[in-house]
Amino acid sequence: MAARSTPDSVAAGGGTKSAIREAAVKLFGDKGFEQTSLREVADAVGITKASLYYHYASKLDLLHAIIDPIVDNLRSVVVDLDRTPRDSAGIRDVLRSYLRGMVHHRAAGALVLRDTVTIINAVADRHPDLVDDDQTLREWLAGPNATDEARLRASAALAMLGVALMSREFAPGADDALVEATLLDAATCVLNPRDCA
CATH class of the missing domain: 1.10.357 (Tetracycline Repressor; domain 2)
Incomplete structure (x- = not known):
């Protein structure tokens, strides 16, 4: 599991939204869209699921991104x-x-x-x-x-x-x-x- 970081520390490294997309691309590609939870994406980025929802309202919104x-x-x-x-x-x-x-x-x-x-x-x-x-x-x-x-x-x-x-x-x-x-x-x-x- 990835070490927890704050959204601000993720943003300093290139942006939380970008980090979420990159993690989702990897997880969706490895496991499949349906088989990947938003909790897994949030954990991979080191943010809370609530923080992820701040950037993307749903898994489908993330797929669209x-x-x-x-x-x-x-x-x-x-x-x-x-x-x-x-x-x-x-x-x-x-x-x-x-x-x-x-x-x-x-x-x-x-x-x-x-x-x-x-x-x-x-x-x-x-x-x-x-x-x-x-x-x-x-x-x-x-x-x-x-x-x-x-x-x-x-x-x-x-x-x-x-x-x-x-x-x-x-x-x-x-x-x-x-x-x-x-x-x-x-x-x-x-x-x-x-x-x-």
């Missing part, structure tokens, strides 16, 4: 598409932006793998927007008057980038830079084999 930034990243990428030239450099920039959001949140990968149904239910209210954003990004990557091949390549490229979320499970020793470089090159090659070295 973990998953929402991943969904929000896709939204931010799609919002900027109209201002991005659809050339090799622009496409690579869009892929990189999308990928960086997933790499940044890749600690949640074990949770996504373990509790896919829970995650889907948790984002149900955002699902239509998520599907629309995903479709918008795929269509942009495929290009105007896209062929079936271009649509398949766009879908495959995004699927490759999705590996970033699970990269700690598949390649635990890979640092963020290696994950980003490897997956960005792979996705770029899938989209346009002429861009491969």
Whole structure:
């Protein structure tokens, strides 16, 4: 069991909310969302359960705090598409932006793998927007008057980038830079084999 600390001492080390999220990501990934109690999360952070409730009203709120930034990243990428030239450099920039959001949140990968149904239910209210954003990004990557091949390549490229979320499970020793470089090159090659070295 973690040594008890005050919320102020946790906050001094990076913020209580952040510490709670990090502990929850680890515990939810290791044990599963349903099998992890908020008491365990609070103990891992070294705070009381009441302190945890001050920051997150429920376990579902805590799950949203973990998953929402991943969904929000896709939204931010799609919002900027109209201002991005659809050339090799622009496409690579869009892929990189999308990928960086997933790499940044890749600690949640074990949770996504373990509790896919829970995650889907948790984002149900955002699902239509998520599907629309995903479709918008795929269509942009495929290009105007896209062929079936271009649509398949766009879908495959995004699927490759999705590996970033699970990269700690598949390649635990890979640092963020290696994950980003490897997956960005792979996705770029899938989209346009002429861009491969």
